[in-house]
Amino acid sequence: MTPVWTQEGQEKRAAVRRMFSDIAPTYDLLNSFMSLTRHHRWRSMAVEMLALKPGDAALDVCSGTGDFLVPLRQVIGPEGALAGVDFCRPMLDVARQKDERALAVGDACALPIQDAVVNAVTVGWGIRNVPDPDAAHREIFRVLKPGGRFVSLDMARPKNPLVRAGSTFLFRVLVPFLGSMFGKKSAYTYLPESTQRFWTRDRLAASMESAGFVDVKTHDLMFGNLCLHFGRKPEGRIS
Ligand SMILES: C[S@@+](CC[C@H](N)C(=O)[O-])C[C@H]1O[C@@H](n2cnc3c(N)ncnc32)[C@H](O)[C@@H]1O
Numbered sequence: 402m403t404p405v406w407t408q409e410g411q412e413k414r415a416a417v418r419r420m421f422s423d424i425a426p427t428y429d430l431l432n433s434f435m436s437l438t439r440h441h442r443w444r445s446m447a448v449e450m451l452a453l454k455p456g457d458a459a460l461d462v463c464s465g466t467g468d469f470l471v472p473l474r475q476v477i478g479p480e481g482a483l484a485g486v487d488f489c490r491p492m493l494d495v496a497r498q499k500d501e502r503a504l505a506v507g508d509a510c511a512l513p514i515q516d517a518v519v520n521a522v523t524v525g526w527g528i529r530n531v532p533d534p535d536a537a538h539r540e541i542f543r544v545l546k547p548g549g550r551f552v553s554l555d556m557a558r559p560k561n562p563l564v565r566a567g568s569t570f571l572f573r574v575l576v577p578f579l580g581s582m583f584g585k586k587s588a589y590t591y592l593p594e595s596t597q598r599f600w601t602r603d604r605l606a607a608s609m610e611s612a613g614f615v616d617v618k619t620h621d622l623m624f625g626n627l628c629l630h631f632g633r634k635p636e637g638r639i640s
Pocket residue numbers: 414417418421462463464465466467468469486487488489492507508509510524525526527530531532
């Protein structure tokens with residue numbers, strides 16, 4: 402069978418959904434283990450950049466097990482509107498235990514959300530898995546209110562060649578090994594392999610700008626193995 406990380410289009414969409422359905426029960430445990438729980442800190446940092454206020458509306462796309470819902474809820478409060486969208490039901494079943502309100506099964510490239518209704522959108526480790534990131538960026542732009550903010554966190558390739566070589570080796574050995582301890586070697590080979598093949602931070606930033614975002618900036622974390630992309634929908638733009 403063709404490995405997931407070499408697939409594209411509809412084939413990739415189906416394979417990615419199958420893969421996340423398979424790893425949903427162990428996803429949180431391995432995520433915390435591999436990031437040494439740092440992912441909570443990175444999420445809080447991303448949410449801070451969104452400058453949300455109590456009562457605001459926020460959307461988490463590719464929500465998975467919902468780890469962005471928790472820091473988002475903390476800033477928008479109980480009166481804020483929060484939704485998570487993911488196309489993999491077993492991942493959302495785990496998310497439901499963290500914040501059971503408004504979780505929807507849906508595709509990042511065709512969001513089941515009206516135009517211009519949310520103040521901010523987050524995507525965590527999601528955009529790399531979407532078969533058409535340009536379409537996802539256009540959809541995220543569409544659902545944001547004028548002035549709305551978007552932040553995406555995902556794996557990246559370090560710019561420094563020495564760090565890149567070391568990280569590539571480590572990720573290609575360590576991550577599949579950890580996955581194999583849970584009987585999920587293929588899914589955890591996907592992480593380093595899809596990172597190697599995915600768009601550069603500059604190409605992603607250009608895709609956001611093409612979708613209409615302004616103030617687009619990137620911020621490297623974990624020696625450039627992780628990159629945060631930020632963008633804002635201009636005031637006065639509805640769609
Ligand atoms: C690596 S997980 C990240 C989950 C979560 N955002 C987090 O930060 O832990 C990627 C998620 O993206 C979802 N996903 C991938 N492609 C998608 C698409 N086209 N539409 C909706 N969800 C998608 C998968 O189902 C999976 O739950």
